[in-house]
Every structure is written in structure tokens, then in C-alpha cells.
Amino acid sequence: GQQVMQIPQYQHVQEGEDFTTYCNSSTTLSNIQWYKQRPGGHPVFLIQLVKSGEVKKQKRLTFQFGEAKKNSSLHITATQTTDVGTYFCAAQGGSEKLVFGKGTKLTVNP
Amino acid sequence: DAGVTQSPTHLIKTRGQQVTLRCSPKSGHDTVSWYQQALGQGPQFIFQYYEEEERQRGNFPDRFSGHQFPNYSSELNVNALLLGDSALYLCASSLAAGAGTYEQYFGPGTRLTVT
Secondary structure (H helix, E strand, O other), rough: OOEEEEEOOOEEEEEOEEEEEEEEEEOOEEEEEEEEEEEEEOOOEEEEEOOOOOOEEEEEEHHHOOOOOOEEEEEEEOOOHHHOEEEEEEEEEEOOOOEEOEEEEEEEEO | OOOOOEEEEEEOOOOOOOEEEEEOOOOOOOOOEEEEEOOOOOEEEEEEEEEEEEEEOOOOOOEEEEEEEOOOOEEEEEOOOHHHOOOOOOOEEOOOEEEEEEEHHHHHHOEEEEO
């Protein structure tokens, strides 16, 4: 079945540093979604990328979808303590089923 | 506008028992998906319901079954519980295919502990 690899598994940064998490699939994706889950919470939708090479920004967050639609990244500029949580990519192949990566757990040292 | 609600919040069951979890989708949504999230892992897709029928299923045994009602709410049933079924069970609602977005709204989850 479809698998999504996400790296790194953990990332610890000092407040103000940048952070990036990467998501890779062996198959071409119809779209990719990103979610954030705060400790003790549930996944919250951040964004959906659909087009090859697409780049979307949300304030300090930049999302990219690879040209081959097999990989994606989330970059946070100048992290803040409110960015703490686990970031998941979730991929859709030919069906509507979402396949989640294992997530990248971000901790921020104030 | 109520978001996705799930009940109960927490549940403790014994091995071999059966459990039913409930989910009410976000207002206006007609599709419900269920996920199992083990500690430290990403959500794993169990199945999806649309128009009261199971539309897709992940790699879960037949012990996991579900139902969707005419008002779009849904239930997840797990029979013959195993210790490994202990997890956070998440319900997510969305609009059906063709709506232009597959964004899923997750509920707060039900924490199931099997002893």
C-alpha cells in the first residue's frame, strides 16, 4: 500500500530558529495535506497542496509540493513557542483515503 | 457552528469486550472517516462512510466495523478487544468527493484503554 515517509522524527530548536519537515512518497500523489497536532490535542488542518511545484505561505509557514508530486515540505521561519506540536503530512493517491506520515515532533526552547 | 464531536472522551475496557464509539460530523459535512492513532504515531485510516455505506477501508481486521446514520453521524464498533487496540480513535468529517476540497476536520478523539 501507499506509504509516506516523514523526516525528521524529532526536531528541537531555539526560539527564533527556522524549522523544516519533509514528506516523501514512492508514488505520485493527487494532493498532500498538512496537519498540526498540539500535545494532547487532535490534528488540525493547515493546508492542502494540489498542483505540481505549488508553494503556499501562511504567515511564517511555507509549504511546497514537489514538481513530481511525490514530496512536500513545511518550513517555519523564526519559530515561536506557539509552534510546538507534531506536524503531519497526509497524502492522497488515487483514492480519497488519507495516508499520514509518522509526523515530526517540534519542541521550541524559549 | 458545531465542529466534530465524539463520545465518550475516555473509555476503559477489558480484553475480549466490545466497544462502540460515536461521532457527529461538522455541520454540512456528509462524509465521516475513522482513524486509529497509537501513541507517538500518525493517524491510521480505518474506514470511511458516505451515504450510509462504507466507501473505503484501511488495513484493519473485521473486528472493526462501523455505521453511518441518515443524519451523517457515525459509530465505530470494535469486537473482541485486544491490548493492542488501546489508542486514540479519531473521527474526521469532510465533504464528499467533487466538492473541491478534501480537507478533513477532526474531532477531539476517544481515548480507549484496553486492560
